[in-house]
Amino acid sequence: MKSRREEFARSMLDLMDGFQKDALQGVLAFDLETFSPNGFPYNFGDPIVNFSLVAPLNGLGFLSISVIGEADLEGDMLNLLYGFMRSFRGFYLLTYNGERFDLEYAAKRDRLYGLDFNDAFSSMRHIDVYRIVRRFSADMPRYDQKSVEASLGFRRIMRNVSGRVYHLSYRGFLESGLLEPVFYNIEDSYGCLRIAYAILRFIEEKRINFLF
Numbered sequence: 536m537k538s539r540r541e542e543f544a545r546s547m548l549d550l551m552d553g554f555q556k557d558a559l560q561g562v563l564a565f566d567l568e569t570f571s572p573n574g575f576p577y578n579f580g581d582p583i584v585n586f587s588l589v590a591p592l593n594g595l596g597f598l599s600i601s602v603i604g605e606a607d608l609e610g611d612m613l614n615l616l617y618g619f620m621r622s623f624r625g626f627y628l629l630t631y632n633g634e635r636f637d638l639e640y641a642a643k644r645d646r647l648y649g650l651d652f653n654d655a656f657s658s659m660r661h662i663d664v665y666r667i668v669r670r671f672s673a674d675m676p677r678y679d680q681k682s683v684e685a686s687l688g689f690r691r692i693m694r695n696v697s698g699r700v701y702h703l704s705y706r707g708f709l710e711s712g713l714l715e716p717v718f719y720n721i722e723d724s725y726g727c728l729r730i731a732y733a734i735l736r737f738i739e740e741k742r743i744n745f746l747f
Contacts (some may be wrong), residue, residue, distance in 0.1 A: 560590070563588055564728045565629070575698075585602065590623070597728075599725070603708060611650075620640070628660065680723065689730075691722055693715060
């Protein structure tokens, strides 16, 4: 008899297959957040408490999936994330500095729950947008995501939340259900898409100018 988790995974696979055929462009942006009140989690010891996935539609719009929960629910959240990543197999996976943080962090924490994110990630084609920005925008004063977005003229809604103070916003969610950390995380994923498309337009314009 199938468990509820297996049934959910199967239903998600069916749903994503439908989206892939009818609506999605084959690109997925990913960002995660940790509960790290003592500073940046260099030792991979802080739990993952929030993640978001954003996929552009074949038209004006996008699909957004966001999950946030208590630290004790990390295992369930990572199981969900694993199922989602498997559902988007074959997609381009976009992150901002994900090679050095998001992907590595998920791959480290998954071992606590018997998962293998390296297997899930290997079914996708990862593009680290941070590395592309560093290559094609050498004149930027800073390369953190918010600074790059500001340089490109992108306006954020969640201006008072950052990785450094995320834990405070997350406590607000736990204490009173405030959704600022959720929106901040979604903006990180969506911002990654916007930066990628801006760089692609820049490259295309340069190519056209060169040709003519």
